[in-house]
Amino acid sequence: MKTPSLLALLTAATLFSACDSTPRERQQVVEQETQKLDTLADQAAAKLRVAGRRAARFDSASRARNRQPLDPAAELALTRDLLGPYADLDGLTPATIEPAFVQFMQQVRARRKAWTQRDWDYATALSRRLNARFRAIRLDIKGRDELHIRALQTEFTALETTRDVKDLGQAVGQE
Template sequence: MKHAVVAPFVHAAVSAALLAAVALLLPSCDSTPRERQEAVREGAREIDTAADKAAAVLKRAGNRAARFDSVSRQRSRQPLDDAATKAFNQELLGTSAEVEQLTAQTIEPAYTQLLRNTRDKRRTWTQRDWDYATAVFRRLNDRYRAVRLDLPARNELRIKALQAEFTALETGRDLNDLRDAVRDEPVAR
């Protein structure tokens, strides 16, 4: 995950090093050994400068990622508020909010309702809102495990697809937040 965020910075450093090497090779045909030696020194300085810049960018990105991870862990250690959990449960599941009462016939519509509401609201949710939504999703998954053996295979497949979509939406949000946290602001020149 971190490699995808950092890869553009590493690619830029490697590109700079290759350009410096090509610049060294082209004029070497018509130059003296002393001129080539100076060109090599200059190229090495350029490569060192590019490497130093890339290292600084990677260090800043690493520090930001660590800070993001620390804040995320601290947030996840905080217990969820029971009233807010009930409100999210009602908001996301509607008439299926009594999860313990769901049967093999009513659990698929509950998942469908959860995903419909998640798709509608996800762009405005904070990470804490996702914590509450995930708690609702987990309760629904617990009930699914209790009634799974009574489900027809086609319903089970639909539920698996809905579970995968919820996980993908949540993971996408986490990745966007991490990307935003480690993004390197352009340096004013």
Template sequence: MKTAHWGLAAGLLALAGCDSTPRERQEIVRQETRQLDTAAQHAGHTLRRLGRQTARFDSANHARRAVPLDPKKQRVMDQQLLGGYADQVPGLTVATIAGAYGELLRATRVRRTGWDARDWDYAQATYRRLNDQLARVRLDLPARDELRIRAWQAEFTTLRAQRTAKDLQAATKK
């Protein structure tokens, strides 16, 4: 595309020249138009290809998420991510919920590199249940704990988004 811009600039300089004839200027315009048309066609093909690949990626994600999570695998993931807090999620209190979020983030940072998309689905389910419990105790939570938890939530969401972006990039490189 850059060469088309440079060619167009050179063509415009030739058009501005006093020594060119109308026929010469007309030919330069035709050449530049062909180059721009070719560049536009190439960009259109690329956009169509990326659109199809993105649609396949979205479809595969939708199909994967439509399959219910296995409760046994969810318990294993809860144990890996929450450690001693895994069995306490519905009973987490103002005093213990920040510790559970801290444990979730420490484990996520360590394990995420080996996770596939389905593992992230299980981690997301754990995170969602923790958020549900936070909603129950939030009004009694000290501001310093809420601030730390919000930072951990932002980090978890960022890690998840990084993985999604990486997967989408891989899906559209083909």
């Protein structure tokens, strides 16, 4: 329902405050308009309460999902799928860490639209492990490669956050 603009209310008030109306008539118009505004405010508040409850349920479900441990076999399988020849994270060197991040992000970009929140949990865990390896060997990585890795890390975070916001929006907007 569209809310009346302030200009429309002022125009209506001006028309009704002309010399040909009585104070009682003007008072009645003001009371009617006030009731309309109260109704609109009540409707908006009800919508906000519903959205708030849905957001809380989404948050609760996300926290419950995050408390569930990841399956090591599934994590290993996803690591192999996403990293391919770079799946041995401990074996990554300053020369191979940048191609590993590139491989990872190529796979994330290709698969992200079909992923569930749980798939993102696994990808995030892999990203953390990849980032830990990066930090361990960072001082031996060329500046150009480090800059590219930082950009890929930022892209992953942006993609993950976009999915979280999309899922939250869908949860809140359910009818």
